[in-house]
Amino acid sequence: MHPGEEREMLSAYERVRTARDNKRPTGMDYIRNVFPGFIEMHGDRRFGDDPAIVGGIASLNGTSVTVIAIEKGHTVRERSFRNSGAPSPEGYRKALRLMRQAEKFGRPVVCFVDTSGAYCGSGAEERGQGQAVAENLLEMSTLCVPVLSIVIGEGGSGGALALSVADRVWMMENAVYSVISPEGCASILWKDPGKAEAAAESLRLTAQDARMFGVIEEIISEEGLGTEGFYKNLKERIRKELSALSADPELLENRYQRFRRLGTDPEWEAAGPGF
Amino acid sequence: MALLLHLMKTGNKLEEGGRTAAPVQRDEGEPEKLCPNCRRRIPVSRLWGNGMVCDCGYHFHMKARQRIEMLTDSGSFRELFTGIKTADPLLFPGYQEKLETVRTASGEEEAVICGTALVDGHTACLFAMESYFMMGSMGCAVGEKITLLFEHALQNRLPVIGIIVSGGARMQEGVLSLMQMARTSAAVKRHSDAGLLYTALLTDPTTGGVTASFAMEADVILAEPGATIGFAGARVVEQTTRKALPKGFQKADFVLRHGFVDCIVPRARQRAFLSRLLALHRQG
Ligand SMILES: [Zn+2]
Numbered sequence: 001m002h003p004g005e006e007r008e009m010l011s012a013y014e015r016v017r018t019a020r021d022n023k024r025p026t027g028m029d030y031i032r033n034v035f036p037g038f039i040e041m042h043g044d045r046r047f048g049d050d051p052a053i054v055g056g057i058a059s060l061n062g063t064s065v066t067v068i069a070i071e072k073g074h075t076v077r078e079r080s081f082r083n084s085g086a087p088s089p090e091g092y093r094k095a096l097r098l099m100r101q102a103e104k105f106g107r108p109v110v111c112f113v114d115t116s117g118a119y120c121g122s123g124a125e126e127r128g129q130g131q132a133v134a135e136n137l138l139e140m141s142t143l144c145v146p147v148l149s150i151v152i153g154e155g156g157s158g159g160a161l162a163l164s165v166a167d168r169v170w171m172m173e174n175a176v177y178s179v180i181s182p183e184g185c186a187s188i189l190w191k192d193p194g195k196a197e198a199a200a201e202s203l204r205l206t207a208q209d210a211r212m213f214g215v216i217e218e219i220i221s222e223e224g225l226g227t228e229g230f231y232k233n234l235k236e237r238i239r240k241e242l243s244a245l246s247a248d249p250e251l252l253e254n255r256y257q258r259f260r261r262l263g264t265d266p267e268w269e270a271a272g273p274g275f
Numbered sequence: 276m277a278l279l280l281h282l283m284k285t286g287n288k289l290e291e292g293g294r295t296a297a298p299v300q301r302d303e304g305e306p307e308k309l310c311p312n313c314r315r316r317i318p319v320s321r322l323w324g325n326g327m328v329c330d331c332g333y334h335f336h337m338k339a340r341q342r343i344e345m346l347t348d349s350g351s352f353r354e355l356f357t358g359i360k361t362a363d364p365l366l367f368p369g370y371q372e373k374l375e376t377v378r379t380a381s382g383e384e385e386a387v388i389c390g391t392a393l394v395d396g397h398t399a400c401l402f403a404m405e406s407y408f409m410m411g412s413m414g415c416a417v418g419e420k421i422t423l424l425f426e427h428a429l430q431n432r433l434p435v436i437g438i439i440v441s442g443g444a445r446m447q448e449g450v451l452s453l454m455q456m457a458r459t460s461a462a463v464k465r466h467s468d469a470g471l472l473y474t475a476l477l478t479d480p481t482t483g484g485v486t487a488s489f490a491m492e493a494d495v496i497l498a499e500p501g502a503t504i505g506f507a508g509a510r511v512v513e514q515t516t517r518k519a520l521p522k523g524f525q526k527a528d529f530v531l532r533h534g535f536v537d538c539i540v541p542r543a544r545q546r547a548f549l550s551r552l553l554a555l556h557r558q559g
Contacts, residue, residue, distance in 0.1 A: 120511045264415070265419075267362065
């Protein structure tokens with residue numbers, strides 16, 4: 001059997017488990033390998049610095065780029081420090097600060113997305129988790145530089161979307177993108193978290209589903225995931241994509257239309273503009 | 276229009292919980308509601324006369340059409356985008372059945388009603404979410420209607436008033452419902468960049484993906500007294516932090532104190548408040 005075929009056969013829930021695997025490359029692994037020489041910038045200038053989101057500047061074959069990644073960590077210690085990649089409002093505000101700076105200096109933005117969701121702590125609520133996510137959605141929709149987001153593991157709900165209002169969104173082959181975790185969905189809808197496997201199927205959260213719905217443009221093969229060759233290929237794809245996007249005179253209109261059509265039913269348009 | 280009248284008629288027969296109430300028999304004992312705040316039983320007719328507010332100040336839930344009627348000039352509301360209802364894009368198990376039940380019970384086709392209306396003579400675009408329709412959850416049709424409304428308001432240079440109540444994104448529409456947060460936000464941004472006013476009135480509850488998108492993106496954010504406003508549900512927060520939550524956590528007062536709403540406005544004053552805001556932002 002071809003190794004690619006074997007990967008194709010994973011069920012939706014197996015992909016969820018794969019996406020969550022702590023041995024999988026994290027955001028910082030991608031940064032280290034795709035953007036050597038990355039300089040990290042800290043803090044949101046308002047409250048603090050959220051270790052769950054790492055951001056900074058790097059060079060991609062001579063072009064300056066702003067890079068932002070949600071970092072889960074591998075070890076128990078790292079995971080504790082990074083809050084397992086569940087960002088707080090200050091993390092989203094740091095990301096927005098760096099994106100605005102990218103806009104000022106005309107740098108494209110690359111985001112690596114990997115979170116089970118925005119943090120649900122009481123402090124996060126007090127500091128406006130909802131407002132922080134909302135502001136990113138609002139501002140990213142008109143950010144005047146190209147934005148490329150890559151879901152590398154879990155694309156968990158609003159917490160992932162807050163870094164994914166992009167011109168192009170890619171997903172790793174075994175990454176997932178969902179409005180709710182399968183466990184959460186099963187316990188709310190069927191009062192049984194044990195039905196997570198069925199929920200994962202029903203939620204259509206795989207990369208294949210996302211591409212079919214038009215939510216993402218490309219699926220990145222995980223063949224050789226984490227190897228030098230893998231990062232080299234990815235780097236080349238990112239470079240090509242950013243240079244194509246930088247040449248797009250209709251960047252913002254296309255970004256608007258990209259999201260504008262998601263979820264529109266053809267029958268609604270048939271109803272005519274006047275309704 | 277006939278549909279609208281029909282819906283209004285059905286809507287008026289509804290009781291809390293989305294069930295159709297038995298016709299009011301004046302001879303028999305008058306229907307009452309138990310106030311969860313003061314624990315008194317209040318005759319429903321008295322509540323109706325008082326905008327569904329108890330004497331103690333407790334604000335009961337209200338249907339979207341009742342709110343529109345309460346906040347706008349009589350007969351001025353013109354509904355828009357009525358044909359848009361969810362198409363079950365994921366073919367999610369049990370969703371069609373659920374929708375049928377909810378549509379019958381609520382008398383609405385979707386969880387948001389959009390249109391134009393006058394508030395003391397000021398023209399505005401208005402959307403009102405329906406708590407009796409899957410707790411105002413946002414699926415693709417809700418996203419579409421709200422996006423269309425902001426686009427319509429932009430084209431016609433009108434302010435938008437949003438009356439918000441929502442449990443968040445509608446999980447039966449998966450990642451596509453999540454995308455509605457980005458899609459509505461982009462439409463809000465274009466409307467905002469054109470210098471137009473958007474006022475949001477957050478009512479109980481305003482949570483999840485709606486808080487994390489258009490509810491928190493308004494120029495002026497108002498809250499109804501006692502409304503729960505937050506991102507994560509209080510129970511989820513408690514499970515995450517394993518600590519007891521402070522008193523009044525995520526209630527309107529709490530959210531105001533933390534700086535995320537402009538004013539708390541009781542129902543009786545909402546219309547006058549909106550009218551004054553519109554007057555202060557009148558252009559040309
Ligand atoms: Zn009372």
